[in-house]
Amino acid sequence: MLSVNQLKKCYGSFTLDCTLCVPEGSITGLIGLNGAGKSTTFKAILGLIAYDSGTIRLFDKEIGNFTKKEKEDIGVVLSYSGFSELLSARDLIPILSGFYTRFDPHAFRGLCEQYRLPMNRKIKDLSTGMRAKLKVLTALAHQPRFLILDEPTSGLDVIARDQILELLRNYMEEDERRSILISSHISSDLEGLCDDIYMIHQGSILLHEDTDIILSRYGILKMKESRFTSLDKRYVMRWRREPYGICCLTDQKQYYVENAPDLAVENGSLDQTLTMMIKGERL
Amino acid sequence: MKGLLTKDLIFMRTQWRFIFIYLLLILLFLITNTAPSFILGYCTLFFTILVMSTTGYDEANNGNSFLFTLPFSRGLYVAEKYLFGFCMGLLGWGIAVAFVLAQTAFFDPSADLLDMGADSLPWLLMVPIFLSLILPINLRFGSEKGRYAAMILFALSILSVYLFRQASEAFHLPVADIANAFLRHRELTAAGATALAFVLFFFSYCVSRHIIAKKQF
Numbered sequence: 001m002l003s004v005n006q007l008k009k010c011y012g013s014f015t016l017d018c019t020l021c022v023p024e025g026s027i028t029g030l031i032g033l034n035g036a037g038k039s040t041t042f043k044a045i046l047g048l049i050a051y052d053s054g055t056i057r058l059f060d061k062e063i064g065n066f067t068k069k070e071k072e073d074i075g076v077v078l079s080y081s082g083f084s085e086l087l088s089a090r091d092l093i094p095i096l097s098g099f100y101t102r103f104d105p106h107a108f109r110g111l112c113e114q115y116r117l118p119m120n121r122k123i124k125d126l127s128t129g130m131r132a133k134l135k136v137l138t139a140l141a142h143q144p145r146f147l148i149l150d151e152p153t154s155g156l157d158v159i160a161r162d163q164i165l166e167l168l169r170n171y172m173e174e175d176e177r178r179s180i181l182i183s184s185h186i187s188s189d190l191e192g193l194c195d196d197i198y199m200i201h202q203g204s205i206l207l208h209e210d211t212d213i214i215l216s217r218y219g220i221l222k223m224k225e226s227r228f229t230s231l232d233k234r235y236v237m238r239w240r241r242e243p244y245g246i247c248c249l250t251d252q253k254q255y256y257v258e259n260a261p262d263l264a265v266e267n268g269s270l271d272q273t274l275t276m277m278i279k280g281e282r283l
Numbered sequence: 284m285k286g287l288l289t290k291d292l293i294f295m296r297t298q299w300r301f302i303f304i305y306l307l308l309i310l311l312f313l314i315t316n317t318a319p320s321f322i323l324g325y326c327t328l329f330f331t332i333l334v335m336s337t338t339g340y341d342e343a344n345n346g347n348s349f350l351f352t353l354p355f356s357r358g359l360y361v362a363e364k365y366l367f368g369f370c371m372g373l374l375g376w377g378i379a380v381a382f383v384l385a386q387t388a389f390f391d392p393s394a395d396l397l398d399m400g401a402d403s404l405p406w407l408l409m410v411p412i413f414l415s416l417i418l419p420i421n422l423r424f425g426s427e428k429g430r431y432a433a434m435i436l437f438a439l440s441i442l443s444v445y446l447f448r449q450a451s452e453a454f455h456l457p458v459a460d461i462a463n464a465f466l467r468h469r470e471l472t473a474a475g476a477t478a479l480a481f482v483l484f485f486f487s488y489c490v491s492r493h494i495i496a497k498k499q500f
Contacts, residue, residue: 043348043499047351047352048348048499048500049499068354068356069354071352071353071354071355072354074352076349076352078349078352080345080348081344081345081346081347081348082344082346083346083349083350084290084294084340084343084344084346085343085344086294086297086340087290087293094293095286095289095293097286098286098287098288098289098290099285099286099353099354099355100354148352
């Protein structure tokens with residue numbers, strides 16, 4: 001569905017150098033610290049910024065050659081931007097009808113009612129959670145084939161986040177050919193939603209792996225420094241000194257469970273994996 | 284373009300109180316028998332400038348980043364602003380003409396209203412000329428700086444007229460003769476001025492398209 005190949009963009013001392021791919025029918029997560037390059041990657045995909053080199057293909061077409069019809073197949077949520085705050089959900093109906101041929105005003109009103117969004121209140125008077133929900137509903141309302149979501153759950157409480165994730169799951173269930181590229185620094189959201197994850201740091205992709213594999217096969221090994229010397233390091237991706245000794249990231253947790261029962265082995269999470277990939281050292 | 288126009292019209296609807304108060308102000312000018320040329324210019328310009336408030340709303344709170352992900356080309360965005368600005372200017376001019384005719388009919392019943400109406404046509408040229416000068420600045424530097432640019436342009440135009448008058452007196456320029464020559468060939472003058480205004484309008488539109496094409500959000 002989406003193919004980003006050696007996308008390069010320089011901003012002074014920061015360089016984005018990114019290659020990623022979102023297959024049809026899948027949800028791909030992009031996780032990284034603030035300033036890692038997530039939003040820059042999204043802006044390049046959406047044509048909001050120029051880039052120095054590389055290719056971006058969506059629906060098997062260069063994004064620079066997109067017509068209005070192809071743009072209608074994309075739904076976008078940007079955490080830092082949206083429709084003017086002077087508008088209300090009711091105002092958005094004629095606007096979206098003017099932009100999208102597949103926009104269904106009746107369905108949009110129904111969704112706003114279902115998620116208890118006041119139709120007549122201006123966006124500036126909505127709570128943070130309501131604004132986020134409205135952004136997602138606006139992105140979904142015209143039945144897009146591809147969603148690009150830049151931190152859609154940023155600043156939300158757990159219930160609001162859950163509602164948005166539910167919206168996204170329902171969206172995917174309606175048509176198996178749809179895809180989502182979602183960025184977040186709330187790992188727990190991505191763990192339950194994404195099929196695969198890209199970890200980005202300082203403009204480069206650190207890791208790309210299926211979510212299931214990260215959660216099942218990746219693990220954190222903890223040991224004293226003396227034990228680290230004799231450790232079989234074949235499957236150690238990163239290591240790091242801690243107050244208690246040494247901490248290692250492995251992508252073969254089960255190997256160490258079976259062959260080094262003296263080690264403390266913790267299940268991998270996206271947060272821990274990301275922390276180790278960024279702060280840990282290679283062997 | 285329908286979505287863009289709908290959005291800007293809804294923005295105008297949110298400004299209805301401001302526009303209503305402005306129209307009351309025009310009414311006050313009428314009642315106090317203010318010069319029709321002032322009312323024509325002021326009203327036409329006010330409605331033309333409203334297009335700048337729409338660009339302001341677009342860019343507020345980083346709104347442009349999201350707006351330009353919607354299904355329209357950057358060229359269409361520019362075209363819509365020029366079209367919207369022109370239509371609003373036309374509306375403002377139409378309202379001004381209606382007010383001025385009503386004022387003339389009240390204060391000077393013997394005046395030829397048809398002639399009056401024809402004399403107000405040149406003010407319509409202010410719309411493409413003003414948009415041509417203001418919109419590229421607005422799109423390039425943002426609505427805040429665009430407002431300052433509009434005020435500076437207005438002041439410069441008044442200053443230009445004043446300086447031209449002074450210069451023509453000082454150097455004994457045959458301004459009156461030139462003016463009479465234009466008036467003798469009224470239709471040709473009007474056609475030439477209109478053509479020039481729309482050439483400028485088109486050139487400005489091309490410049491604005493280039494500005495928006497290069498802009499990064």
